[in-house]
Amino acid sequence: MVDDGFILVTGAAGQLGSVGRTVTGLLLDRGFSVRAMVRREDERAASLRASGAQVVVGDLLKPGDVYRVVSGCGQVYFGMSVSAGYLQAAVAREAGVNALVNMSQMTVSEMSIQSTTPSHQQRQHWLSEQALAWSGLPVVTIRPTMFLESFLQLAAPSVRKRDRIELPFGRGKTSPVAAADVAQVVAVVLADPVPHLGQIYELTGPQSQDLDGVAREFSAALNRQVTYSDISPEEWEQKLKVQGIAGTSVGPSFGDGRVAPGGSL
Numbered sequence: 695m696v697d698d699g700f701i702l703v704t705g706a707a708g709q710l711g712s713v714g715r716t717v718t719g720l721l722l723d724r725g726f727s728v729r730a731m732v733r734r735e736d737e738r739a740a741s742l743r744a745s746g747a748q749v750v751v752g753d754l755l756k757p758g759d760v761y762r763v764v765s766g767c768g769q770v771y772f773g774m775s776v777s778a779g780y781l782q783a784a785v786a787r788e789a790g791v792n793a794l795v796n797m798s799q800m801t802v803s804e805m806s807i808q809s810t811t812p813s814h815q816q817r818q819h820w821l822s823e824q825a826l827a828w829s830g831l832p833v834v835t836i837r838p839t840m841f842l843e844s845f846l847q848l849a850a851p852s853v854r855k856r857d858r859i860e861l862p863f864g865r866g867k868t869s870p871v872a873a874a875d876v877a878q879v880v881a882v883v884l885a886d887p888v889p890h891l892g893q894i895y896e897l898t899g900p901q902s903q904d905l906d907g908v909a910r911e912f913s914a915a916l917n918r919q920v921t922y923s924d925i926s927p928e929e930w931e932q933k934l935k936v937q938g939i940a941g942t943s944v945g946p947s948f949g950d951g952r953v954a955p956g957g958s959l
């Protein structure tokens with residue numbers, strides 16, 4: 695495959711954490727040629743184009759699209775919300791790239807063949823890491839905890855309405871990390887991948903605490919009492935549907951059991 699000097703950023707339009715979108719901006723700022731892959735032409739695609747990215751439209755579930763967008767790219771950021779189909783399509787034609795930066799998540803650090811989690815999405819990320827290892831591609835793995843932006847989006851509605859953080863996290867601890875900080879790491883790796891090949895980078899926020907601790911931080915910041923309420927996964931699923939984010943990079947994590955939020959430390 696001919697490397698035309700482009701860095702490919704998948705999921706560049708951005709929906710939740712928008713790591714791909716931030717990475718695109720950071721690389722353009724540093725003078726790199728960026729091919730930004732989006733799923734559809736919309737205002738997000740237009741603004742990527744206006745910022746200087748080469749925008750390509752495609753579906754990561756379609757091998758033909760993947761071949762087209764990967765061709766000519768030396769480095770690839772693979773940051774899709776996972777499903778069985780994405781990986782198959784993505785890996786199919788990426789042989790030839792000199793670095794693939796795979797966005798995984800922290801909980802994978804605690805998983806193995808013998809030890810898994812009830813979360814469908816976490817299992818998919820684990821499987822993705824295995825398949826990329828088998829593929830022999832030059833991979834750099836990024837394992838962040840839950841994105842702070844996602845956490846705020848999930849917690850805000852019930853805090854606003856009932857002064858309660860209503861999430862199915864049990865007694866699990868988490869240390870959310872800003873998606874913008876994660877994007878900084880991805881951009882640094884894409885800009886000069888060789889020293890990082892084969893590495894796994896685990897990214898956390900500054901403090902690991904349970905949701906009671908988080909509620910205390912909300913209380914202090916909002917100057918009113920906010921408490922944590924541990925809800926059932928079924929209730930959670932319903933709330934995600936109402937918010938319109940079931941089936942996204944946050945949504946599927948909580949589909950089939952009580953889970954630690956993106957990596958309990």
Ligand SMILES: NC(=O)c1ccc[n+]([C@@H]2O[C@H](COP(=O)([O-])OP(=O)(O)OC[C@H]3O[C@@H](n4cnc5c(N)ncnc54)[C@H](OP(=O)(O)O)[C@@H]3O)[C@@H](O)[C@H]2O)c1
Nearest residue numbers: 705707708709710711712713753754774775840841844943
């Ligand atoms: N959110 C968290 O707390 C968290 C924590 C740790 C790790 N992660 C992982 O980080 C990664 C990136 O998350 P993020 O929040 O930056 O993503 P995001 O902002 O939700 O962006 C994902 C993008 O992928 C695009 N997309 C979805 N399906 C596609 C397909 N079949 N073909 C082409 N494009 C497709 C979406 O396009 P449209 O917008 O047009 O649909 C969207 O722009 C995910 O793998 C996630 O699991 C997330």
